[in-house]
Amino acid sequence: QVQLVESGGGLVQAGGSLRLACTVSRRTNSTYVMAWFRQAPGQEREFVAAIRWSGTTTDYAGSVKGRFTISRDNAKNTVYLQMNSLRSEDTGVYYCAARPGVIVSMRDEYRYWGQGTQVTVSS
Numbered sequence: 001q002v003q004l005v006e007s008g009g010g011l012v013q014a015g016g017s018l019r020l021a022c023t024v025s026r027r028t029n030s031t032y033v034m035a036w037f038r039q040a041p042g043q044e045r046e047f048v049a050a051i052r053w054s055g056t057t058t059d060y061a062g063s064v065k066g067r068f069t070i071s072r073d074n075a076k077n078t079v080y081l082q083m084n085s086l087r088s089e090d091t092g093v094y095y096c097a098a099r100p101g102v103i104v105s106m107r108d109e110y111r112y113w114g115q116g117t118q119v120t121v122s123s
Contacts, residue, residue, distance in 0.1 A: 001025075002024060002025060002026060002098060002111075002112045003024070003025035003026075003112075003114075004022055004023070004024055004025070004096045004097070004098060004112055004113065004114035005022070005023050005025075005096075005114055005115070006020060006021070006022050006094065006095065006096050006114045006115065006116060006117040007020070007021050007022075007023070007117060008020040008021050008117060009094060009117030009118045009119045010118075010119070010120070011120045011121075011122065012086055012119075012120070012121055012122070013086075013121070013122050013123075014086060014087055014088055014121055014122065014123045015085060015086065016086050016121075017082070017083060017084045017085075017086065018083045018086065018119060019080055019081065019082050019083070020036070020080065020081040020083070020094055020096075020117060020119075021078055021079070021080050021081075022034065022036070022078065022079045022080075022081075022096030022114060023076070023077060023078045024077040024078070024079075024098070025077075026077075029053070029100075030052070030053045030054035031052070031053075031054070031100050031101065032052065032053055032098055032099065032100050033050055033051070033052050033098065033099050033100070033101065033102065033103050033104075034050065034051055034052070034053065034070075034072065034079040034096065034097070034098050035047065035048070035049065035050035035051075035096070035097045035098070035099075035103070035110060036048040036049050036050070036070065036079075036081045036094060036095070036096060036097075037094070037095045037097055037107055037110075038090075038092040038093065038094045038095070038119070039092050039093050039095070039116075040089075040091060040092040041092075043092075045095065045107050046061065046107075047061050047105035047106075047107065048060070048061050048064055048068065048081070048094070049061065049064065049068055049069075049070040049081060050070065050103045050104075050105070051070045051071070051072055051079060051103075052103065053072060053074060057103060058070055058103075059103045059105070061105070063089075064083075064090075067083065067084050067085045067086075068081060068082065068083050068084070069081070069082040069084075070082075079096065081094070083119070086119075086121045087121060088121050088122070088123040089121075090119065090121050091119060091120050091121045092118075092119060093116040093117065093118050093119075094116060094117050094118075094119050095113055095114055095115075095116045096113070096114040097110035097111075097112060097113050097114070098110065098111065098112040099111050099112070
């Protein structure tokens with residue numbers, strides 16, 4: 001069983017930055033995709049960004065492109081989400097997720113999920 005643990009959430013002013021981390025309990029093989037999703041109150045959980053353990057391929061939602069950066073540290077089994085120029089609409093619970101195969105943005109395609117970390121951006 002793969003367990004994902006998120007950290008790094010908190011309260012930040014608009015325009016500020018946060019870095020989220022997702023640590024994996026055991027190393028998944030290089031074909032796995034690691035992704036970040038977020039869910040605002042009363043809204044659907046939406047795709048934010050994704051990366052594979054191998055290679056350089058990443059993908060971002062249009063709303064965060066140019067502001068957020070996903071990266072990984074294979075030695076630490078950890079994936080990061082650097083969030084800059086935060087806006088009030090970035091507020092929500094951020095979830096880490098994993099799946100084998102290619103990068104996709106549909107949440108139902110992800111097999112493993114963390115418990116989430118709250119990000120609140122004040123305007």
